[in-house]
Amino acid sequence: MRVLAALSGGVDSAVAAARAVDAGHDVVGVHMALSRDRAQLRSGSRGCCSIEDAGDARRAADVLGIPYYVWDLSERFEDTVVADFLAEYEAGRTPNPCVRCNEHIKFDALLDKALALGFDAVCTGHYAAAGTDDAGAPVLRRAADRAKDQSYVLAVMGPTRLSRAMFPLGDVVSKDVVRAEAAARGLSVSAKPDSYDICFVADGDTRGFLRDRLGSRPGEVVDADGTVLGAHDGAYGFTVGQRKGLQLGRPAPDGRPRYVLAIEPVNNRVVVGAAEDLDVDRVEATDAVWFGDPPQDWVDCRLQVRAHGAAVPAQARATAGGGVEIAVSGPLRGVAAGQSAVLYGGPDDATVLGQGTVARAGRTAARNTDAGARA
Structure with missing residues (x-):
């Protein structure tokens, strides 16, 4: 297959691209320039997609012997991911920009451009497993390394786009394995710190970023x-x-x-x-994405509402207008409107059933602390 490998400049994407090459695919590397500030520099392990990251991505492509390009998606990123981030916080909700980046950038703008250029799939360094069920339908599962699992932020992509995605690191048992493999391949990013926090808030001061953009x-x-x-x-x-x-x-x-x-x-x-007062036993979500037929009757599942949070026992069913109703039976506290509600099922509760954006959360009995009941 012709595969477009998204090279962030980090070790995960470099090793994922290397594995795609080893699998015999015709691989081309691309780095997404997402910042409008061309002089933006990385601050230690904070931020990503900086000018240094672009250089690291180019060096990785050179080692792998694959063509390399930089695509400027900064305007799309600003108009979707950053704009949504600001609008959601201004409206009293709590967005997850990584979810929106996967939705609007990696598996929308990037994938659409790749398909238009004749590529068959996009390869990334996400920790998740993409496969098919017995009927050949796309299936998204948790990564073998549960501590690094990113299926939560990928669930928004849905089955159609999942069928065009490759996640070569889904079977990796630990990040140490990836770093050792990178070092053995001669990739200079083998010891590069992981990026964390919000990529466009490189100093980690989210409240300061919001104040600068929205004012006091x-x-x-x-x-x-x-x-x-x-x-x-x-x-x-x-x-x-x-x-x-x-x-x-x-x-x-x-x-x-x-x-x-x-x-x-x-x-x-x-x-x-x-x-x-933050305890909840019910969650309602909108804009549902299902990896299969939307369940009209209650189905047993596990609910996860944070990228690195625990999944709790629950039941869920689709509602009219593309929503999801969730009855929580496990302990769950502090659910904010705007967060993603991802549902898992299967024999080991590792298969993504669907996801939605939290609109309301609260308790059936006792005083209501509804996350969506905001003036």
Whole structure:
């Protein structure tokens, strides 16, 4: 097959491309330039897609003996991933930019361009397993290395685009194996630090990034009864479940920590309360993507709402208008609107059934702490 290998400049994508070459595919490497600032530099292990990363990707392609190109997708990235990030936080929700990047960039803009140029598939260094079931339908599964598994952020791509994706690192048992393989192949990125946090917030200061883009908007921090406890300079800088950085002027009456329960963007208020007020047993999600027929009746599954969070027992069913209704039977706390709700099933609960974007979360009984009930 003709394969377009996305080379980020890191060790994972380099080894994935190398494995695609070893498999006999006709491989071409491409680095996605996502920053409008051509002088952007990487800050240690923070950020990615910098000018240094482009150079590392080129060197990896040279070692592998494959053609190499740089595609400028910065405008598309700014107009989709960054714009969505800002709009979601401004609306009091908590987005996952990695999910949106996979949705709009890697498996939309990049894949569409690859297919238009005659490539059969896109290869990336994601830790996930792509295959087919007994009927030949595309299946997305967790990676062998559960600690590095990225199926959560890939579930949004759906079965059609999954059929055009290759994840050669799905069977790797640890990152140490990848680094050792890179070193053995003579790839200079073998010891390069992993990137983490949000790639376009290279200094790791998400609240500062939001303040720079959205401006200062002072408001109140209140408890569930409306009592003013403190102040903030932008409700967009908070997320449901947050404990640190609340800057409250007084402790709770019982002396226990307070957590963010809700963000009210219209009133510009942040509501805080006790940890147990974050417990949920129901989740509603929109914009569902299914890897199979949408279940009309309740199906047993496991629900994951954070990229590196635990999956808890649940039941789910499709709802009218492309939504998902989820009844949670395991312990789940601090679910924010805007997060991805990914459902897993199969004999070992490692197969992605579908996903949606959280619209509301709360409790069937007791006082409601609805993540979507925001003014």
